Amino acid sequence: MIYPHFQCIVTGREFIPTGLLLSEQITVEKTVDAVPTERHGKAIYSATPANSLERLVILIEKYAEIFRECGAEEIEVYAAIRYEGQANWEISPDMLSRLGRLNAHLLVSFYERID
Numbered sequence: 001m002i003y004p005h006f007q008c009i010v011t012g013r014e015f016i017p018t019g020l021l022l023s024e025q026i027t028v029e030k031t032v033d034a035v036p037t038e039r040h041g042k043a044i045y046s047a048t049p050a051n052s053l054e055r056l057v058i059l060i061e062k063y064a065e066i067f068r069e070c071g072a073e074e075i076e077v078y079a080a081i082r083y084e085g086q087a088n089w090e091i092s093p094d095m096l097s098r099l100g101r102l103n104a105h106l107l108v109s110f111y112e113r114i115d
Helices: 017-022 053-069 093-101
Strands: 002-012 031-034 041-045 074-083 105-112
Touching: 002 053, 053 074, 053 093
Parallel strands: 074 105
Antiparallel strands: 002 041, 002 074, 031 041
């Protein structure tokens, strides 16, 4: 059994997430974190529920252009998947195509569930 959690990580040398996070268009989605650094801005978004890759991709498709207008250079989809027993996970061809059209990187980490 798997227990997935998906996040969108948006970064860029000139990306300033603070103003973006305060905009009415983004606050309809759950914002997990915003961490500006000296080198670049970074924002992390989660769709609700966090185990829904589909909802997260809908969020990215809806806001990708706004992210880029605010200086985003890279959009990553991070999948943290906890598992117990055998872990099988697949992505549909349609989802792969949608991520490709967004030029989004897909990062996947698997963690054995320990309770």
